[in-house]
Amino acid sequence: MNSRDSSRRRFLRLGTTGFAGWLMPGKGWAAGPGARALAFRNLHTGEFVRATYWAAGQYVREGLSQIDRLLRDHRTNLVHPIDRRLLGLLDELHGSLDTAEPFEVISGYRSPATNAGLVASSSGVAPGSLHVAGMAIDIRVPGRPLRAVRDAAKALRTGGVGYYPDSNFVHVDVGRVRYW
Numbered sequence: 001m002n003s004r005d006s007s008r009r010r011f012l013r014l015g016t017t018g019f020a021g022w023l024m025p026g027k028g029w030a031a032g033p034g035a036r037a038l039a040f041r042n043l044h045t046g047e048f049v050r051a052t053y054w055a056a057g058q059y060v061r062e063g064l065s066q067i068d069r070l071l072r073d074h075r076t077n078l079v080h081p082i083d084r085r086l087l088g089l090l091d092e093l094h095g096s097l098d099t100a101e102p103f104e105v106i107s108g109y110r111s112p113a114t115n116a117g118l119v120a121s122s123s124g125v126a127p128g129s130l131h132v133a134g135m136a137i138d139i140r141v142p143g144r145p146l147r148a149v150r151d152a153a154k155a156l157r158t159g160g161v162g163y164y165p166d167s168n169f170v171h172v173d174v175g176r177v178r179y180w
């Protein structure tokens, strides 16, 4: 299966879960072939967003800003652009997990001050965390075992994957390919 088929299959699936708005009357697939959406629930703030971040061959500014805001540093309310490669990674991951559930987010962007505080107070937080660059996210997926999320992320061979069963999340990033 090539990537175009994969993209189209995912788009069809999105279309069956309340995302049919992009199928404009009379335009059919021309209205949004390969449109891409992501859904997140932020476990700290309770916020939910389902946003189309790519449509008609370009990024959708409104969708990107909705995602950036949901993934903000909830301790300081600072918003930072999330690396678009990370959105692509999450899109691929969501497709391979074959679920309609949103990603549950434990941690997205972290300000330098927040990250420094976490480094001081807990083990397992890196001083040079890619969260500070908007290149990493800690997630789980309702209805999918944590190890399945980890294995699917590793199979993408796109970046780092960290497994935290005690805290019930998987870290994924768009840094070097590495596993822990």
Ligand SMILES: [Zn+2]
Residues within 6 Å of the ligand: 107, 131, 136, 137, 138, 171, 172
């Ligand atoms: Zn992380």
